Amino acid sequence: MPSEQVENYLKNIYKLQTVEEKVTTSLLSEKLEISSASVSEMIKKLAEEGTLKHTPYKGVELTKEGEKLALKIIRRHRLWEMFLVQVLHFQWDEIDEEAEKFEHIMSQKMEDKIDKVLHYPTMDPHGDPIPQRNGTIKPNSAYPLSDAKKSTTVRVVRVSDTSSELLQYLSSVGIVLHKKIFVKECLRFDNSLIIKIHGQKEITISNKIAMNIFVEKI
Amino acid sequence: MPSEQVENYLKNIYKLQTVEEKVTTSLLSEKLEISSASVSEMIKKLAEEGTLKHTPYKGVELTKEGEKLALKIIRRHRLWEMFLVQVLHFQWDEIDEEAEKFEHIMSQKMEDKIDKVLHYPTMDPHGDPIPQRNGTIKPNSAYPLSDAKKSTTVRVVRVSDTSSELLQYLSSVGIVLHKKIFVKECLRFDNSLIIKIHGQKEITISNKIAMNIFVEKI
DNA sequence: TTTATAGTTTAGGTTAACCTAAACTATAAA
DNA sequence: TTTATAGTTTAGGTTAACCTAAACTATAAA
Known part of the structure; x- marks a missing residue:
């Protein structure tokens, strides 16, 4: 079970990979607002654990395993956002911050219950695709x-x-x-x-x- | 903003106070499954912060401030339990564990939204009273x-x-x-x-x- | 081909919350 | 009144995640 912090690293690496060609430690450092020394340490640890590969000066790349974990977190984040809007009637500008916290403590059971209550949504309230349970995600052609x-x-x-x-x-x-x-x-x-x-x-x-x-x- | 761990100490002290005459560090140590040395340290810290008073060998007692914080956590725990049962259709034996995690990350806004969706409940699914926003709690005569x-x-x-x-x-x-x-x-x-x-x-x-x-x- | 810069790592340190082992002390029972 | 026990504290240590300062190195532009 990865720690909350590890989950945040993986999630952000995944997201950055879809936008930037190279995800360097210093880019991560900037995004996460964590010193590059600390990021470097953490990347080393994650590489040892097998969730990513780091080629210095070329950037990091998630392994299958790492990508699976990242998609899990993103799924929980977006499901939770959808839930906040549809069930608890939050505004769409209030939900990202809340979901940042909840994505890390959602159990599998919780995830499934929410998915069901929402009738298995495929999009979150901002139009981002929700990864499915099996780990597939519909690429956005927009x-x-x-x-x-x-x-x-x-x-x-x-x-x-x-x-x-x-x-x-x-x-x-x-x-x-x-x-x-x-x-x-x-x-x-x-x-x-x-x-x-x-x-x-x-x-x-x-x-x-x-x-x-x-x-x-x- | 108290840490998750501090919140757990305060919540458990409050609950123990309603059942035991003396809430000693060693009783807490047993309940929380934390060594008494660690509990002793934490109690010292909490006393300095003004959330409780400790008279060695006589037990701890929450201050007004400490009690207020404890009731806040208990309110969030029980509201969340109610929500899990009524909205997400959990069984009553599955909810305590889930709520243990959620009680610590619920924002004020979240608390209010859930309260509203549930129509301001006064009891949780086990029959425990839910403390109100102003901090009052109905004593249970059972x-x-x-x-x-x-x-x-x-x-x-x-x-x-x-x-x-x-x-x-x-x-x-x-x-x-x-x-x-x-x-x-x-x-x-x-x-x-x-x-x-x-x-x-x-x-x-x-x-x-x-x-x-x-x-x-x- | 040199060199500035971007990217990276190392060294040494901090903090909160935990631990064990050992010493201390108030209270209640003998 | 003594003493066992329950309750408490101190000393010294660990861990994960963070930090700054300084050194190192690959790449790309001059």
Whole structure:
């Protein structure tokens, strides 16, 4: 049974691997806000335990075993988020922090009960896929709104879940999961987007915000 | 914010105080399964922090502050137990262990949401009173079935929650909360009780089991 | 080919909570 | 009044996860 801290390392390595080509100890250090000396020590320990491989200067890579553990934690995190929203009526910007704690103490029985009560969901409230019990995860084909072409209509399928401020802002302007968005214009100056949200009037959003909204072509 | 371990000390001291006249470091050591040297150290620390007073050889006593913290944990434990049974459909013998973990990481917001979903319950699934948000707790007037007089009828209002084996056994013979029990006979030999459970046939239960079932006169 | 920089590791230290072994001391029973 | 016992504390040690400061080294740009 890995410790809470070990679980956090594995989870973050997994997530970083989907975004960055190299997951170095120093990148991890930055993400986890732990000194690189400490990360280095921990990586050494995890490599000895067989959950990952570290090639210095090339980055770490989870083993089958490590990936399985990481997906377990991510599954618990996302199931719990879904539960917070659907059963306890939390807002979507309040749940990430809560789930950070609960993901580590959920027993298998608990996981199964929640899965059942929610009717075996496949997405969490931000549109992230929930890994299944057998460890499979549906890759998300969505791309950031910032990459959408001018004059196209897209549908919001996922939103970055790490900033509750962002989530609050999106709710306030009416950007929620499954909304249709028409991309009217992209300003050359700073890549701001002028968009029209289905059933509402036009607004302008910054490039940084657009990078955190994931969409699919309709 | 007290650590998980500190919370466990405070909770157990509170519970022991309701049962024993003296809560000594060695009694705590036994309950918590921690060496008395370690308990002694921790008690010293807690006394310095002002959550309890220790008079060597006389036992510890929680301060107002300490009692408040203890009741908070007990409230979270029992609310969570109730939630596990009512919302996630756990059996009453599976919940104590789960709640032991969750009681420490429940935020105020979480506590309030659960309280609301359950419609502000006053009892947990074993019949133990749930402390209210303001820190009041309804004292339980029940007494153990082992003290019930011969030829009286009583009602089960609470059951000791610490052994899941006991709870399973009680379910299997039909002893659940609010059941009426007629005490037919008490065997001199070992204080076994011959009882008739309302709507069922007579059974005999040991004194030890009877001590863990709490009843009220009808 | 050199060298700055990014990435990594080592050395030495801290903290909270635990441990065993041994010494101490108040209380209650003889 | 003595003394066994229950209760307590001290001394010295461990472990996991963290830290800073300093040294080391592969890679990529000059």
